[in-house]
Amino acid sequence: MSKRLEIDYAGVHFKNPVALASGTCGFGKEMGEYFDIQRLGGLCSKGLTLHPRGGNDGIRVWETPSGVMNSVGLENPGVKHFMECDCDRMNRLDLVNIVNLGGHSMEDYLEAVELLNGCDLDLLELNISCPNVKAGGMNFGVKTEMARQVVREIRKACRHKLVVKLSPNAEDIVGLARACEEEGADGVSLTNTFLAMAIDIRRRKPVFDNVYAGLSGPAIKPIALRMVHQVAHAVQIPVMGIGGISTWQDAIEFIMAGATVIQVGAASFMNPAIAMDIIDGMERYLEENHIANISEIRGIL
Amino acid sequence: MAKIISNERLSKDFFLMKVEEENHAVMGQFYMLRAWGEYPLLSRPISVFDADEHSVSFLYKVVGKGTEIFAGLKAGAEIKLDGPHGNGFPEAEGKIALVGGGVGIAPLYLTAKTLKKLNPASKVDIYLGFSDQAILVDSYEKVADQVTLNVGGFVTDDIDPLQYDVIMTCGPEIMMKVLYKKCRSVGAKAPLYVSMENRMACGIGACLVCTCKTTAGNKRACKDGPVMLGSEVFGDE
Numbered sequence: 001m002s003k004r005l006e007i008d009y010a011g012v013h014f015k016n017p018v019a020l021a022s023g024t025c026g027f028g029k030e031m032g033e034y035f036d037i038q039r040l041g042g043l044c045s046k047g048l049t050l051h052p053r054g055g056n057d058g059i060r061v062w063e064t065p066s067g068v069m070n071s072v073g074l075e076n077p078g079v080k081h082f083m084e085c086d087c088d089r090m091n092r093l094d095l096v097n098i099v100n101l102g103g104h105s106m107e108d109y110l111e112a113v114e115l116l117n118g119c120d121l122d123l124l125e126l127n128i129s130c131p132n133v134k135a136g137g138m139n140f141g142v143k144t145e146m147a148r149q150v151v152r153e154i155r156k157a158c159r160h161k162l163v164v165k166l167s168p169n170a171e172d173i174v175g176l177a178r179a180c181e182e183e184g185a186d187g188v189s190l191t192n193t194f195l196a197m198a199i200d201i202r203r204r205k206p207v208f209d210n211v212y213a214g215l216s217g218p219a220i221k222p223i224a225l226r227m228v229h230q231v232a233h234a235v236q237i238p239v240m241g242i243g244g245i246s247t248w249q250d251a252i253e254f255i256m257a258g259a260t261v262i263q264v265g266a267a268s269f270m271n272p273a274i275a276m277d278i279i280d281g282m283e284r285y286l287e288e289n290h291i292a293n294i295s296e297i298r299g300i301l
Numbered sequence: 302m303a304k305i306i307s308n309e310r311l312s313k314d315f316f317l318m319k320v321e322e323e324n325h326a327v328m329g330q331f332y333m334l335r336a337w338g339e340y341p342l343l344s345r346p347i348s349v350f351d352a353d354e355h356s357v358s359f360l361y362k363v364v365g366k367g368t369e370i371f372a373g374l375k376a377g378a379e380i381k382l383d384g385p386h387g388n389g390f391p392e393a394e395g396k397i398a399l400v401g402g403g404v405g406i407a408p409l410y411l412t413a414k415t416l417k418k419l420n421p422a423s424k425v426d427i428y429l430g431f432s433d434q435a436i437l438v439d440s441y442e443k444v445a446d447q448v449t450l451n452v453g454g455f456v457t458d459d460i461d462p463l464q465y466d467v468i469m470t471c472g473p474e475i476m477m478k479v480l481y482k483k484c485r486s487v488g489a490k491a492p493l494y495v496s497m498e499n500r501m502a503c504g505i506g507a508c509l510v511c512t513c514k515t516t517a518g519n520k521r522a523c524k525d526g527p528v529m530l531g532s533e534v535f536g537d538e
Contacts, residue, residue: 025507054519061502075519218342266342269503
């Protein structure tokens with residue numbers, strides 16, 4: 001591989017700008033049986049919470065035209081288990097170790113961040129698309145001021161580089177991204193899944209026990225791309241683009257819209273090694289167009 | 302890509318597809334099948350009906366877009382096989398009952414064949430339950446000591462769990478649950494193994510959409526299963 005794809009994200013070196021999105025690749029173990037995951041630029045861990053979570057009951061996945069809805073409910077082994085069993089292995093891999101953290105109250109977030117201060121990792125990706133149990137279940141990532149509060153407190157407590165993962169369900173995603181920057185986030189990633197719904201007309205009931213679920217996949221790509229474009233224009237901190245990327249052309253679009261790193265999520269369900277095709281395609285594109293480094297085309301629109 | 306040797310319609314909704322594939326698939330495992338490029342987005346998990354070194358067969362029922370596409374494939378066409386995945390049924394000996402409902406009968410064919418090969422002295426009985434039309438009964442009769450057929454009723458009514466050392470089942474969750482309860486209520490000592498059919502996405506244990514909440518903690522149907530102990534899956538009910 002040439003150096004055409006090498007980039008710097010908030011002071012962290014990526015050998016290429018392609019990472020696997022949280023929740024689609026576990027902690028890298030299973031994917032590693034499929035392809036050489038060390039060809040990836042980065043890997044985002046399964047979303048962790050302070051305590052282990054069993055996740056949601058009922059149907060957890062539902063296919064849509066060009067997309068997929070999920071309602072896993074943050075099933076995960078908890079921060080302590082991750083630190084004992086997975087973190088070292090992820091750190092030993094030649095890729096950027098991005099640890100994703102969610103929470104359902106400020107206290108939970110802060111306790112988890114304190115614990116994670118005790119281990120090494122490259123980037124902490126903060127999932128703020130969780131319901132705040134202390135605010136009537138309102139998602140932390142909807143209201144700018146609630147998100148600001150979370151980022152402010154976590155920034156004070158966290159010794160790691162902090163990337164805030166934005167929800168497309170935000171009331172004002174641009175304003176919310178600006179608030180993250182003002183509170184000291186090192187970067188933002190967007191978007192998380194879109195709140196969506198499916199109904200089983202035979203049973204006359206929602207498909208998901210939780211009623212609503214998160215839509216991802218190519219179905220959301222044009223909307224996510226637009227949001228990345230808007231946010232990248234509004235903030236100075238680097239952006240990770242996420243949302244339905246399934247081809248190298250999609251990835252290049254997100255880079256041109258202003259993303260420094262892109263994450264591949266649902267597309268890995270089409271083919272677990274699809275990120276390899278994306279990396280190869282991007283490399284070829286740069287070579288054919290005589291682009292010495294991908295940063296030359298970042299945010300050109 | 303693998304080449305389809307045959308893809309035969311057995312009844313209104315049931316098809317049997319044989320594919321060229323070097324493999325070491327064992328009873329109760331499954332493959333992720335894909336006969337298209339991008340969409341439908343997800344591949345389809347389909348149980349191994351039969352396998353030898355050079356081919357794998359899949360018995361499937363048309364239930365949606367993916368299986369509809371499978372049904373339209375002709376011999377000579379190509380299909381992407383990813384697998385085999387999952388743990389499969391455990392090796393066992395003695396008096397064994399295999400209980401299948403609907404398309405859940407699929408993994409029981411290779412299971413019966415394998416168990417008889419493992420120990421020809423084992424007695425392997427198969428119970429097949431169909432809602433309307435029976436299929437492949439002759440084939441199952443060739444690999445089992447006895448086949449009990451139930452069309453339109455409850456296949457779980459036909460089995461006496463006390464007659465067996467081990468029971469394995471695959472079918473609708475409600476059917477497997479009824480069987481579990483029956484085994485417990487008659488005081489059967491035979492362990493009951495159930496093969497779970499939860500909806501899957503990645504098929505390799507990474508995405509956690511096929512999780513089963515068991516008494517032994519969360520288990521992934523695709524990676525830790527699909528075969529689990531009935532007592533773990535239904536034990537707390």
